[in-house]
Each structure stands twice: as C-alpha cells, then as structure tokens.
Amino acid sequence: xxxxxxxxxxxxxxxxxxxxxxxxxxxxxxxxxxxxxxxxxxxxxxxxxxxxxxxxxxxxxxxxxxxxxxxxxxxxxxxxxxxxxxxxxxxxxxxxxxxxxxxxxxxxxxxxxxxxxxxxxxxxxxxxxxxxxxxxxxxxxxxxxxxxxxxxxxxxxxxxxxxxxxxxxxxxxxxxxxxxxxxxxxxxxxxxxxxxxxxxxxxxxxxxxxxxxxxxxxxxxxxxxxxxxxxxxxxxxxxxxxxxxxxxxxxxxxxxxxxxxxxxxxxxxxxxxxxxxxxxxxxxxxxxxxxxxxxxxxxxxxxxxxxxxxxxxxxxxxxxxxxxxxxxxxxxxxxxxxxxxxxxxxxxxxxxxxxxxxxxxxxxxxxxxxxxxxxxxxxxxxxxxxxxxxxxxxxxxxxxxxxxxxxxxxxxxxxxxxxxxxxxxxxxxxxxxxxxxxxxxxxxxxxxxxxxxxxxxxxxxxxxxxxxxxxxxxxxxxxxxxxxxxxxxxxxxxxxxxxxxxxxxxxxxxxxxxxxxxxxxxxxxxxxxxxxxxxxxxxxxxxxxxxxxxxxxxxxxxxxxxxxxxxxxxxxxxxxxxxxxxxxxxxxxxxxxxxxxxxxxxxxxxxxxxxxxxxxxxxxxxxxxxxxxxxxxxxxxxxxxxxxxxxxxxxxxxxxxxxxxxxxxxxxxxxxxxxxxxxxxxxxxxxxxxxxxxxxxxxxxxxxxxxxxxxxxxxxxxxxxxxxxxxxxx
Ligand SMILES: [Zn+2]
Ligand SMILES: [Zn+2]
Numbered sequence: 001x002x003x004x005x006x007x008x009x010x011x012x013x014x015x016x017x018x019x020x021x022x023x024x025x026x027x028x029x030x031x032x033x034x035x036x037x038x039x040x041x042x043x044x045x046x047x048x049x050x051x052x053x054x055x056x057x058x059x060x061x062x063x064x065x066x067x068x069x070x071x072x073x074x075x076x077x078x079x080x081x082x083x084x085x086x087x088x089x090x091x092x093x094x095x096x097x098x099x100x101x102x103x104x105x106x107x108x109x110x111x112x113x114x115x116x117x118x119x120x121x122x123x124x125x126x127x128x129x130x131x132x133x134x135x136x137x138x139x140x141x142x143x144x145x146x147x148x149x150x151x152x153x154x155x156x157x158x159x160x161x162x163x164x165x166x167x168x169x170x171x172x173x174x175x176x177x178x179x180x181x182x183x184x185x186x187x188x189x190x191x192x193x194x195x196x197x198x199x200x201x202x203x204x205x206x207x208x209x210x211x212x213x214x215x216x217x218x219x220x221x222x223x224x225x226x227x228x229x230x231x232x233x234x235x236x237x238x239x240x241x242x243x244x245x246x247x248x249x250x251x252x253x254x255x256x257x258x259x260x261x262x263x264x265x266x267x268x269x270x271x272x273x274x275x276x277x278x279x280x281x282x283x284x285x286x287x288x289x290x291x292x293x294x295x296x297x298x299x300x301x302x303x304x305x306x307x308x309x310x311x312x313x314x315x316x317x318x319x320x321x322x323x324x325x326x327x328x329x330x331x332x333x334x335x336x337x338x339x340x341x342x343x344x345x346x347x348x349x350x351x352x353x354x355x356x357x358x359x360x361x362x363x364x365x366x367x368x369x370x371x372x373x374x375x376x377x378x379x380x381x382x383x384x385x386x387x388x389x390x391x392x393x394x395x396x397x398x399x400x401x402x403x404x405x406x407x408x409x410x411x412x413x414x415x416x417x418x419x420x421x422x423x424x425x426x427x428x429x430x431x432x433x434x435x436x437x438x439x440x441x442x443x444x445x446x447x448x449x450x451x452x453x454x455x456x457x458x459x460x461x462x463x464x465x466x467x468x469x470x471x472x473x474x475x476x477x478x479x480x481x482x483x484x485x486x487x488x489x490x491x492x493x494x495x496x497x498x499x500x501x502x503x504x505x506x507x508x509x510x511x512x513x514x515x516x517x518x519x520x521x522x523x524x525x526x527x528x529x530x531x532x533x534x535x536x537x538x539x540x541x542x543x544x545x546x547x548x549x550x551x552x553x554x555x556x557x558x559x560x561x562x563x564x565x566x567x568x569x570x571x572x573x574x575x576x577x578x579x580x581x582x583x584x585x586x587x588x589x590x591x592x593x594x595x596x597x598x599x600x601x602x603x604x605x606x607x608x609x610x611x612x613x614x615x616x617x618x619x620x621x622x623x624x625x626x627x628x629x630x631x632x633x634x635x636x637x638x639x640x641x642x643x644x645x646x647x648x649x650x651x652x653x654x655x656x657x658x659x660x661x662x663x664x665x666x667x668x669x670x671x672x673x674x675x676x677x678x679x680x681x682x683x684x685x686x687x688x689x690x691x692x693x694x695x696x697x698x699x700x701x702x703x704x705x706x707x708x709x710x711x712x713x714x715x716x717x718x719x720x721x722x723x724x725x726x727x728x729x730x
Contacts, residue, residue, distance in 0.1 A: 011054040011085040018078035019380060020049045021151035022108040024137035026095050027179040028072050033093040036063045043096040044150035054087055074108060095180060098150045107146045107439060109376050110215050112270040112300035114139035121302050132303040133191045137181040143379055144216045144354050149439060153182040157351040164189035191350035200346040201310040209233050211320055211334055211342035215301060216356025216375050217327035218320030218334045220341060223313055227284040230316055234286060236341040238323040240596035243288035245272045245295035247304060248314035254281040255294045260364035269376020270300035271359035287316060290604050295360060319357055324419050326428035329355045354435055356415040366683045369703040372711055374415040381410035382705060382715060385488045386517055388722035394448040395457040396714035397473060399598055403433055404714035405442055411718045416711060426456045448721035452501035469724060471717040473500025474511045475520045480716030481674035484705045489516030491670045494660050497677035498579035509577025512663045517723035524624035524663040526581060530572035532564060541583035541601045542593040548584040552633035578679045581628045585635050585652050589645050606682045609649035617655035621663060631655045653684045661692035672699045678709040
C-alpha cells in the first residue's frame with residue numbers, strides 16, 4: 001500500500017474498551033484496516049485494545065463505525081476513545097506485541113467448541129483429526145487459563161507449549177482462522193491426554209466412575225443409564241439425593257426441549273439447563289430422585305465430543321469433589337482427593353489456572369434465570385445502575401457463595417464457588433478472590449459483606465484493613481434484582497428465602513421491603529416462629545413443622561418432639577423464612593422429615609403440587625405481620641380430612657403467593673415490585689406471585705442474569721455499596 005505524500009491523511013489513536021481480548025478482535029481489526037487501506041497497528045493492552053490507524057479521513061470514519069457495527073460475535077465494544085496524532089506516513093498494518101501492563105482489560109469467558117473446529121475434529125484428513133484440544137479464535141478456554149492480562153498466549157497456561165512450525169504459520173497468517181488464536185495447539189506441539197481415550201471409553205462402558213479433567217475443574221463421569229454405577233458414584237461422593245447433571249449429544253432424547261431451550265443449550269456458554277424429564281428417558285432413577293427436572297448439557301470441549309461419540313450414551317457429569325468441598329482443579333490434587341471416588345483418571349497436561357464450575361439455568365419457559373452463573377458467563381461484566389466511583393469488593397453470603405468486584409459502571413461477578421462453610425472452602429475462596437483481584441488490578445479497599453457475623457465471608461471482610469459496608473441479606477437480594485434491570489428504586493421487593501440475618505438479630509426470609517439501592521424499610525413479613533435447634537431444624541424440617549403446629553394450635557404428631565423440645569432451652573432462633581414454612585408443610589405432609597441438600601423438602605413439595613389447581617388457603621395479616629401458621633393449620637386440617645396431598649401442597653403455594661401479593665397491595669407506594677430469594681426458584685410459587693401482582697396492577701421484575709438465590713447476593717451487595725459511595729459525593 002502506498003499513500004501519496006500530498007494526499008490528506010490523518011493518524012488516529014483509538015482505545016477500545018469492553019470484551020475485546022480473546023475474541024478474535026485484533027485479527028478483525030487487521031482485516032478491517034486492510035479493507036480501508038489504512039496503515040498502523042493494533043495491540044492488546046491492560047485496558048483493552050489500542051489501535052493507531054493512518055489514512056484518508058473518510059476511510060478512518062468508516063473504519064471506526066465498522067469497529068462497532070461489525071465486531072466479532074463474542075466481542076462487546078463498550079467505548080472507543082479517540083485522539084489525533086501527527087501522521088507518520090507509515091506503511092502496512094501490524095498486530096503489535098502487547099505492552100505487558102496488567103490492568104482493566106476484561107478477560108472473556110470460556111467458549112464451547114465452535115462448529116468449524118468440530119468439523120475439523122471429525123475430519124480424518126485434518127491434521128487435528130480427533131485432537132482433544134482443538135480451538136480457534138472463536139472458541140476454547142479463556143478465563144480459566146489466563147494467568148494475567150492482557151490475554152496473550154504468554155500470559156496463559158498455554159505458554160508451556162511452544163508452537164510448532166505449522167501452528168506458528170496459522171497463528172501469524174492474517175488470512176487464517178487461527179490468526180492470533182492464543183490457545184492454538186495441535187498433536188505435534190500441544191497438550192496431551194494422560195491415558196489413551198479408548199481406555200477411558202472402555203471404563204465408562206464397563207460402568208466405572210471416571211474422573212475427567214475439564215475446563216474449570218475435574219468432573220466425575222459415569223454411564224447415566226446405569227443405576228448401579230450412579231448409585232456407586234453417589235455413595236463414594238457422599239451425595240445422597242442432590243440431582244446430578246447429564247451430558248448428552250441428543251438432549252431431546254432425555255427431556256422436553258423446546259426451541260428456546262435448544263438455543264440456550266447450544267449457546268456459546270453451553271450451560272446445564274433444567275428441563276422436564278421425559279417419562280421414557282433412558283436415565284437411571286438415581287440421577288435425579290424426587291424431582292421432575294433433569295439438568296442436561298451438551299458436550300462443550302473437544303474431549304467431551306470425542307468421549308460421548310465413542311461411549312455412545314449420555315453421561316452423568318458432576319463436579320469432581322467429595323460432597324460439598326470445592327471442585328478439584330489440579331492434577332495431583334485430583335489423584336489424591338478423588339482417589340476413593342474415581343476408578344480411573346482421564347487427565348491432560350494443560351493446567352487450569354482458575355476453577356470455574358458449570359453454569360445451571362432454568363429453561364426459558366420456566367423463567368430462564370441462572371441458578372448458578374459460572375462457566376461461560378464469568379467474568380463478563382454486569383451493568384450497575386449507579387457506578388462505583390471507587391472499586392468495591394463484595395464477598396457474598398455463605399451458601400452458593402460468589403464474590404463480585406464493582407468498578408465504574410460494571411460489576412464482575414465471580415464463578416460459583418460452592419458453600420463457604422468449611423476451612424477447605426474458605427481457603428479456596430481466598431485463593432480465587434486473590435486471583436480475581438490480580439486479574440482486574442483491584443485492591444480490597446472497600447469491602448461489602450453480609451450482616452451475619454458467623455459467615456466466613458464476613459470474617460474475611462472484617463479482617464481486612466479496609467472500609468467495610470454491611471448490607472442486609474434481603475436488601476442485597478432486592479438490590480440485585482433492581483440492579484440487573486438498571487433500576488435504582490424505590491420499589492417494593494418480595495424476598496422469599498431460607499434464612500438471612502435481619503437487622504433485629506432474628507433470621508429473616510419472608511419479607512416485603514420498600515427499598516432503593518441505598519436503603520430499605522421492612523414493611524411486611526411472615527410471623528417469626530422458633531427454629532428448634534437452629535441449624536438442626538434446617539436439616540430436619542419436622543422440627544420446624546412441630547414449631548409451626550404449636551403456633552397453629554394443632555397437635556404435633558411426632559413422639560420425639562417432647563424430648564427435643566425439653567432439651568432445646570434457648571437454642572431456637574426466630575425465623576420468618578418462607579423456605580422454612582415450605583419445609584414445615586413438606587414434613588407435615590410426610591414428604592420429608594430430614595434433608596440431604598439445601599431446599600430439598602421445598603423442592604419436593606413443589607413437585608407434589610405440580611400443576612394441580614387449588615384455591616389459596618387464606619392467611620391473615622395484621623400490621624404487616626403475615627400469619628404463616630394459618631397455612632399450616634389449613635394443611636393440617638385438610639390432611640386430617642383426607643384431602644389429597646397434591647391439592648394441599650398446591651393450596652399452600654397459592655396461599656403463600658396470595659398473602660404476599662396482598663401485602664404488597666396493602667403496603668402502598670411504589671408500583672414496581674422486584675422478586676428475589678432462593679424460594680423464587682420454585683416455578684409454581686414464582687408464577688402464582690407474578691400473576692397475582694400483575695392483577696393488582698404492579699410492574700413485576702424478576703431475575704434473568706443473576707441467580708435469585710444466594711449466588712446473586714454479592715452482586716446486590718456491590719450495587720448497594722457503589723450507590724452508598726456515590727451518594728457521599730453530594
Ligand atoms: Zn473453534
Ligand atoms: Zn502445533
């Protein structure tokens with residue numbers, strides 16, 4: 001390319017911010033510059049992508065528009081800063097080396113294997129035929145292999161694999177689809193499996209439990225149709241009933257897949273989607289006992305594709321850990337911690353730098369919200385209605401723990417970390433948080449936390465030499481829902497949850513708040529009942545049922561209650577949790593007296609209610625106190641009268657929804673209601689509540705991007721803290 005010296009030319013420096021690294025952005029810029037005959041360079045830096053482009057002003061204008069309009073599918077351009085420079089009369093356009101600074105640049109999430117790579121994977125003439133680590137500019141691991149920004153190969157765990165001549169040629173050729181694909185590899189130069197694939201396939205076909213190294217951690221896999229294998233996996237993993245996810249090449253064989261669910265299953269994040277299981281599905285009963293839902297996902301790495309194609313059957317794919325410990329990431333760690341669970345190990349030598357478990361979403365027709373926002377979503381930014389003038393680190397709650405970093409107008413929610421209730425979990429939490437802060441170049445100077453004094457996340461916050469901002473649990477839930485809709489409030493909030501620490505020292509969880517991002521007022525709530533034995537009551541819902549029956553003036557059917565009651569003394573904290581009320585009804589109906597995972601009793605109650613029509617049980621309210629015991633009394637009396645359980649379960653769901661809709665109408669004020677809290681994962685309850693609030697003329701907002709459960713708490717804390725800091729400026 002030649003530019004005549006007398007022609008009018010300009011040189012512009014563009015700073016492009018957003019998700020622009022690891023998504024094929026530089027090759028895209030290179031191609032655009034060629035089209036517009038511009039000279040200059042593009043490079044990654046700590047804050048995004050820097051372009052210096054030189055040429056005719058109209059070409060530069062077209063180039064700048066195309067940067068936004070034609071950006072690669074996985075990219076997100078948030079801002080383009082422009083400055084004028086003196087022309088250098090340069091020639092050619094180059095992809096220059098990164099400047100090596102760490103900084104704000106966003107690392108993209110991990111992306112499922114693309115169709116172009118898949119067809120090469122299955123092409124016997126391709127040099128990557130059946131290569132389990134095939135990737136390109138548009139797919140493969142990102143977040144989980146990045147050690148530091150900018151996202152360049154030398155800053156990833158792929159730095160340990162020097163490129164062969166063929167790979168280098170592709171990497172450096174602007175016309176190649178692997179031009180600057182940072183995770184590029186091939187059988188000659190890239191990572192390798194630890195055992196022959198055929199051996200792993202044989203193990204699975206024989207009913208063994210196989211540990212498989214994935215993108216953000218290890219999985220435990222077995223034949224999903226083999227009841228014996230699944231039961232063995234449950235026993236060894238010490239996981240009694242909590243459902244397992246299934247990876248299948250043809251999910252429609254197992255569950256009802258409508259077009260919207262299919263699109264979600266096939267999206268680049270490839271989440272686990274909760275679908276209604278087909279009656280005839282060839283899936284062992286032990287995979288998901290007591291629930292009509294089945295968590296299904298498609299293969300998302302080349303290794304998964306090869307495994308499923310060769311095993312020729314759906315596989316249970318569950319996190320590689322024992323019970324509720326953190327997921328295993330390292331190779332030697334896997335061999336040690338999974339030694340008594342797995343019969344064989346299918347590993348490889350590409351290190352995982354960050355753990356990141358699979359995401360779980362409800363199917364679109366049942367709400368489409370995340371239950372776990374993790375792989376494929378983290379660390380992409382979520383907007384904040386009020387930006388954080390200074391960076392905020394929000395550390396979340398305890399169960400389904402996440403943390404979140406707010407900076408400027410965006411919040412970066414961490415992957416799902418699991419329950420933060422043990423020393424190993426706390427260690428993993430701290431390690432992950434350090435890595436995350438380093439990636440973002442943020443220091444924990446302002447820390448938002450839950451009010452519960454015993455949460456390990458609260459302990460971490462209070463031990464910092466930092467300004468701490470305590471955020472009430474249910475205010476954080478409400479703020480998360482407001483914030484994801486770009487709202488500041490004021491609004492009403494219905495938060496139906498298990499238990500969270502209230503400002504009066506009792507455990508809240510069935511609340512109507514009037515709130516905005518900076519504060520809240522508690523307008524209505526379930527009448528508190530004692531939880532006999534505290535945490536023991538959460539594990540043994542029959543105890544809560546006994547407390548509710550006493551409140552309702554009905555006999556307690558359990559003989560052991562008298563003993564338990566005598567031994568309790570003062571250990572019976574008051575709780576207004578909606579989850580506890582549903583637990584109590586489940587126990588009363590004889591569904592479940594003890595649980596083995598959080599929310600189990602309530603989930604089974606929802607299952608029993610199904611779609612059975614029922615008029616709501618009525619529930620009195622006096623000065624904002626909702627008499628939940630009325631629902632228990634009605635359920636008790638109907639049970640005595642021989643009414644079918646499904647009708648009773650349905651009438652309790654409807655009664656709870658009706659009581660909270662009535663409380664909102666009584667509360668007055670804002671005409672917008674946000675719905676949040678773990679109980680709103682209950683499809684029947686959420687639908688009924690929404691229908692009733694709609695009928696009252698409210699605008700109802702529900703979660704779509706962050707979980708309604710405690711996995712969304714840290715984002716809500718971040719939104720509250722950002723607004724609080726911002727408010728000080730005035
Ligand atoms: Zn690809
Ligand atoms: Zn190679």
